Amino acid sequence: MSTVEQQQAQPAESDADAAELQQKIDELAAVAADLENKPPQDILRYAVEHYRPGVSLACSFGMQSVVMVDMLKQLDLLNDTEVFYLDTGVLFAETHQTRLRLQEKYGFRAVRVAADLSWDHQQKKFGGHLYEQGAEGVDKCCYMRKVEPQRKHLRGKAAWITGMRRGHNPSRANMPVVLWDAVNGMVKFNPVALWDDKQMWRYIHDQKVPYNPLYDQGYPSIGCNTPVCTRPVKEGEDPRSGRWAGLGKTECGIHLDGNQIKSLDGSQL
Numbered sequence: 001m002s003t004v005e006q007q008q009a010q011p012a013e014s015d016a017d018a019a020e021l022q023q024k025i026d027e028l029a030a031v032a033a034d035l036e037n038k039p040p041q042d043i044l045r046y047a048v049e050h051y052r053p054g055v056s057l058a059c060s061f062g063m064q065s066v067v068m069v070d071m072l073k074q075l076d077l078l079n080d081t082e083v084f085y086l087d088t089g090v091l092f093a094e095t096h097q098t099r100l101r102l103q104e105k106y107g108f109r110a111v112r113v114a115a116d117l118s119w120d121h122q123q124k125k126f127g128g129h130l131y132e133q134g135a136e137g138v139d140k141c142c143y144m145r146k147v148e149p150q151r152k153h154l155r156g157k158a159a160w161i162t163g164m165r166r167g168h169n170p171s172r173a174n175m176p177v178v179l180w181d182a183v184n185g186m187v188k189f190n191p192v193a194l195w196d197d198k199q200m201w202r203y204i205h206d207q208k209v210p211y212n213p214l215y216d217q218g219y220p221s222i223g224c225n226t227p228v229c230t231r232p233v234k235e236g237e238d239p240r241s242g243r244w245a246g247l248g249k250t251e252c253g254i255h256l257d258g259n260q261i262k263s264l265d266g267s268q269l
């Protein structure tokens with residue numbers, strides 16, 4: 001996903017709408033420049049103070065998410081932020097346990113977002129597990145269980161917060177810490193964009209933040225609990241190689257731009 005693609009304006013209804021949208025994009029670029037080298041806490045504070053009550057944190061209960069939940073709590077802003085998670089129906093038990101530990105420690109309740117179609121009904125409808133049906137099958141499954149439910153959930157909000165990092169993927173190398181998200185029609189914050197794994201783990205250990213125990217069992221990236229979607233990686237392997245191994249897929253789709261999402265769109269499948 002390139003920054004330009006992400007910030008591209010959706011077709012506007014009139015020249016006035018287009019001008020207003022462009023102004024918003026320009027203002028966010030200036031805010032991004034201001035916040036560029038600020039700590040994640042400053043970016044979180046800006047996000048919540050400017051966009052509450054319509055601001056949501058997308059929470060996978062991975063390392064980025066637990067760090068930001070702790071930061072929001074310490075900033076006394078957790079109650080002003082909706083925390084939601086995508087329950088695909090096949091999350092690891094350890095992921096649910098991490099959610100429960102976090103909720104208990106910080107005194108909040110994460111909002112569950114899920115597809116209308118249950119996991120079992122999906123298998124019946126598509127003649128078995130989509131994740132066993134090659135690249136097209138996993139794209140279709142991620143679209144139905146993650147992309148579409150998240151887009152529906154975010155509709156009408158003002159801003160959302162993600163755990164995206166520049167180091168995750170070369171296409172994110174220049175990702176701003178805040179930008180206009182044309183796909184969802186709202187502001188998108190990436191407060192930990194500049195952090196690396198070392199900084200994450202130092203924070204988690206220093207602040208005693210609960211984290212998913214699968215990280216200690218060789219899973220550097222944790223998604224759905226199927227043999228195709230998440231597997232442990234060996235020492236020296238690319239940390240992302242444990243996700244959709246051999247299928248050439250690197251994104252579940254929730255951070256893709258409009259054209260890329262169109263290629264996953266369930267209506268075409």
Ligand code: SF4
Pocket residue numbers: 088090131137138139141142143145146223224226229252
């Ligand atoms: S990660 Fe796998 S099981 Fe989860 S939604 Fe995507 S394809 Fe389906």
